[in-house]
Amino acid sequence: MADQKLPTRAEDFSEWYNQIVLRAELADYAPVRGCMIVRPYGWALWENIQQALDRRFKATGHVNAAFPLLIPRSFIEKEQSHVAGFSPELAVVTIGGGEKLEEPLVIRPTSETIIGYAYAKWIQSYRDLPVLINQWNSVVRWELRTKLFLRTLEFFWQEGHTAHATFDEAEAETRQMLEIYADFAINEAAVPVIAGRKSASERFAGADQTYSIEAMMGDGKALQAGTSHNLGQNFAKAFNIRYLDRDGVLQFCWTTSWGLSTRFVGAIIMVHGDDQGLILPPRLAPTQVVIVPIYKTDEEKTQVFDAARKMRDALIAAGVRVRTDEREGTSPGFKFNDWEMRGVPLRIEIGPKDLAKGSVVLARRDKPGKEGKSFQPQQGLPAAVSTILEDIQAALLTRARNFRDANTKEPKNYEEFKAAVETGFAWAFWCGSPDCEAKIKEETKATVRCIPLAQTESSGTCILCGQRSTEKGIFGRAY
Amino acid sequence: MADQKLPTRAEDFSEWYNQIVLRAELADYAPVRGCMIVRPYGWALWENIQQALDRRFKATGHVNAAFPLLIPRSFIEKEQSHVAGFSPELAVVTIGGGEKLEEPLVIRPTSETIIGYAYAKWIQSYRDLPVLINQWNSVVRWELRTKLFLRTLEFFWQEGHTAHATFDEAEAETRQMLEIYADFAINEAAVPVIAGRKSASERFAGADQTYSIEAMMGDGKALQAGTSHNLGQNFAKAFNIRYLDRDGVLQFCWTTSWGLSTRFVGAIIMVHGDDQGLILPPRLAPTQVVIVPIYKTDEEKTQVFDAARKMRDALIAAGVRVRTDEREGTSPGFKFNDWEMRGVPLRIEIGPKDLAKGSVVLARRDKPGKEGKSFQPQQGLPAAVSTILEDIQAALLTRARNFRDANTKEPKNYEEFKAAVETGFAWAFWCGSPDCEAKIKEETKATVRCIPLAQTESSGTCILCGQRSTEKGIFGRAY
Numbered sequence: 004m005a006d007q008k009l010p011t012r013a014e015d016f017s018e019w020y021n022q023i024v025l026r027a028e029l030a031d032y033a034p035v036r037g038c039m040i041v042r043p044y045g046w047a048l049w050e051n052i053q054q055a056l057d058r059r060f061k062a063t064g065h066v067n068a069a070f071p072l073l074i075p076r077s078f079i080e081k082e083q084s085h086v087a088g089f090s091p092e093l094a095v096v097t098i099g100g101g102e103k104l105e106e107p108l109v110i111r112p113t114s115e116t117i118i119g120y121a122y123a124k125w126i127q128s129y130r131d132l133p134v135l136i137n138q139w140n141s142v143v144r145w146e147l148r149t150k151l152f153l154r155t156l157e158f159f160w161q162e163g164h165t166a167h168a169t170f171d172e173a174e175a176e177t178r179q180m181l182e183i184y185a186d187f188a189i190n191e192a193a194v195p196v197i198a199g200r201k202s203a204s205e206r207f208a209g210a211d212q213t214y215s216i217e218a219m220m221g222d223g224k225a226l227q228a229g230t231s232h233n234l235g236q237n238f239a240k241a242f243n244i245r246y247l248d249r250d251g252v253l254q255f256c257w258t259t260s261w262g263l264s265t266r267f268v269g270a271i272i273m274v275h276g277d278d279q280g281l282i283l284p285p286r287l288a289p290t291q292v293v294i295v296p297i298y299k300t301d302e303e304k305t306q307v308f309d310a311a312r313k314m315r316d317a318l319i320a321a322g323v324r325v326r327t328d329e330r331e332g333t334s335p336g337f338k339f340n341d342w343e344m345r346g347v348p349l350r351i352e353i354g355p356k357d358l359a360k361g362s363v364v365l366a367r368r369d370k371p372g373k374e375g376k377s378f379q380p381q382q383g384l385p386a387a388v389s390t391i392l393e394d395i396q397a398a399l400l401t402r403a404r405n406f407r408d409a410n411t412k413e414p415k416n417y418e419e420f421k422a423a424v425e426t427g428f429a430w431a432f433w434c435g436s437p438d439c440e441a442k443i444k445e446e447t448k449a450t451v452r453c454i455p456l457a458q459t460e461s462s463g464t465c466i467l468c469g470q471r472s473t474e475k476g477i478f479g480r481a482y
Numbered sequence: 483m484a485d486q487k488l489p490t491r492a493e494d495f496s497e498w499y500n501q502i503v504l505r506a507e508l509a510d511y512a513p514v515r516g517c518m519i520v521r522p523y524g525w526a527l528w529e530n531i532q533q534a535l536d537r538r539f540k541a542t543g544h545v546n547a548a549f550p551l552l553i554p555r556s557f558i559e560k561e562q563s564h565v566a567g568f569s570p571e572l573a574v575v576t577i578g579g580g581e582k583l584e585e586p587l588v589i590r591p592t593s594e595t596i597i598g599y600a601y602a603k604w605i606q607s608y609r610d611l612p613v614l615i616n617q618w619n620s621v622v623r624w625e626l627r628t629k630l631f632l633r634t635l636e637f638f639w640q641e642g643h644t645a646h647a648t649f650d651e652a653e654a655e656t657r658q659m660l661e662i663y664a665d666f667a668i669n670e671a672a673v674p675v676i677a678g679r680k681s682a683s684e685r686f687a688g689a690d691q692t693y694s695i696e697a698m699m700g701d702g703k704a705l706q707a708g709t710s711h712n713l714g715q716n717f718a719k720a721f722n723i724r725y726l727d728r729d730g731v732l733q734f735c736w737t738t739s740w741g742l743s744t745r746f747v748g749a750i751i752m753v754h755g756d757d758q759g760l761i762l763p764p765r766l767a768p769t770q771v772v773i774v775p776i777y778k779t780d781e782e783k784t785q786v787f788d789a790a791r792k793m794r795d796a797l798i799a800a801g802v803r804v805r806t807d808e809r810e811g812t813s814p815g816f817k818f819n820d821w822e823m824r825g826v827p828l829r830i831e832i833g834p835k836d837l838a839k840g841s842v843v844l845a846r847r848d849k850p851g852k853e854g855k856s857f858q859p860q861q862g863l864p865a866a867v868s869t870i871l872e873d874i875q876a877a878l879l880t881r882a883r884n885f886r887d888a889n890t891k892e893p894k895n896y897e898e899f900k901a902a903v904e905t906g907f908a909w910a911f912w913c914g915s916p917d918c919e920a921k922i923k924e925e926t927k928a929t930v931r932c933i934p935l936a937q938t939e940s941s942g943t944c945i946l947c948g949q950r951s952t953e954k955g956i957f958g959r960a961y
Contacts, residue, residue: 034557034599095575
């Protein structure tokens, strides 16, 4: 496979994606159809995503816990929309310890039900509220068409579940978590996202309101990259989650849930990658800097290795995630290509000439060729490297934002709309009716990704039916 | 339940344990028999355990990854001892997406098989070795008699899986991980453990050699608290994990696996807890210090809260995990008991008199009553607190070690042996025969917990049969 040429994104975006995932050793196929092995490089990226999110969750008062992966099948049936949405996707355990189970168990497709059961036990009084719990785990949904990271039978994610005394508090929590996702996407992953409300047809099964962040991939298609749900009192009523209020009256709680998954790794690949491979945003990259020693003789090797390791240690001390590539029997050129394919943001080349001059060559991953190369004195290297990494981070965000904006049109009519969603997003008024939504989907394969929270105009006419409309939606074809 | 009296350890150790787990809100029962919900306080403890271990794993070159939880049933059958050991404990998925599966899938009881499959794909040459991967996840084993943290259908753990070019390297890895577990147990959890080799009958299903760390609980029983396995070439042969050596010859790899689970939380509870509740070692405690404000009037409350929060912020800045208990409507006495039950290592009491004197009262959890109380100037408090926390950490280890040593006997004959294992450990020569091992177990309910790596004498006679023996074992009744 390594000998095969990587297709360009223009040639075959989907195959380019698959090959990047495999070649960069982010993930591999599992023996069970549709399951995924997340390899160490991919998992290190996910761990950095986890830390960036977990920090934000804890700063806003959330705590982590762990609920079981096995759920009685009857639990799924307690909330009407939930069972309709998830029943077709369940993995069912019917045998345990060699015996047929009296009641089948399902592997959690999501944990609202089992957490509802627990909250009903734990919550008695308004003093117990709010309950703000998150968990990092994996869930199983029997998907038919799968793709590494984007849609797999088992996927890794976090799911937050909160309970509140009032609708307003639940709504504020739902929106707060949406903002946290958007902040994470933009400021850690350099993925510009649009935060908005989902249409009724795209709501989570059991939610009163679903919000999402939506990103544009390198092929102009949309990826839903995180969701936050206001569950109203639906699960509270299904699981009897109640509390005594200050007046001693028993009330149902208001609950929320919100999740972001390993799908986000797919977003990073498809937003930033180029025809040479992956490009990782420095704040999340497992390796931010790779040092490639260049030498011919043994003597040169000793000197160059020695300098490279000192440089590495100085960078580590400055908080940079760095490694030296000391592989034998592979040329510097091979190493350059290899690390470019793996998306390491910055490369340091050091050879005997550099040693003599007291400098090194820096090569930025985001700017191929000469444009991204610079000489840097070895003196003061850590500070210079940190500055360049920040600059790469900012440049990736700007580039992704420019790409999205260039591929987002404000069509004046339905013909323009149809042309727009061929290659990107259309930002258009929509009357809100499921009929128009369905017809647009049928005719253009585009769906309303979300109704952005930030609206610029207060009224217009529906792009399809022409009726008076109060909100614009972002439309696009989606992963 | 909160009104019920906590039984003393002497009255009913098992019930004391159960109630501590529930009352301290470490965990709760799940709706599925034998499963466990790890509540936020218990999970925060586990997160600290994870960090302490993960740091050690990464410092020794290991990386994390994630393998799927669903394994084809046929995989389990590829390694002969493995299938014999795990078949009776499997949870089997027979339905996916509404349809009966052609091949049933099992939820991983452990991941040697699926990782063996992956390593066979990934490893080609000696250049690819060693492979040093760990994963944090949960596994399912259909246990019949369950107890929160100690034995549950689903439990949380880490499982390390490595592949090497030679037996010696695999054995060195197996021993290194055992040492890491022992170092963690002793220096982070203040749990003195004995590191040793398991007898053949207690080996992991598929291992050539199993090592473990064994700890003595507060009732004198043993708990296996972590295991490390040298798997020889068993899994390499079952899954065809081979590499081309430097001479171009195809060789089977040598593999290892090692794991430590949420069972360790049970060890911490049973080693350190007392009749008032939990006692957590400061290095792992989610909350190391709780500040309880004492006041009567509103004016006092304002002043005391203000001082308490400043103190909290100063302690946070010094790296101490601290919280103030600002609950309304509960007395200081209630709060003292509550935090004692939850095992917070150090309490700070601050009231108007303390404010006037510029001091606070410190109360150590490990020394009840006056013995553990001291006055401390508010000036320089963070440094004093850090010192006391270190002192508590050391005192807990000393106390646990003294308890274990006092309850470990070196019996001269079988009668003394039988008496010793009634209340603790017996440290005795054993000929190594499975017959003696089985007879001892039948007659005394004690098993050889491990054959300690540190042996003090080179020969003696078997405690049961009197035959010449070269090694002493640690015997005890086990959880």
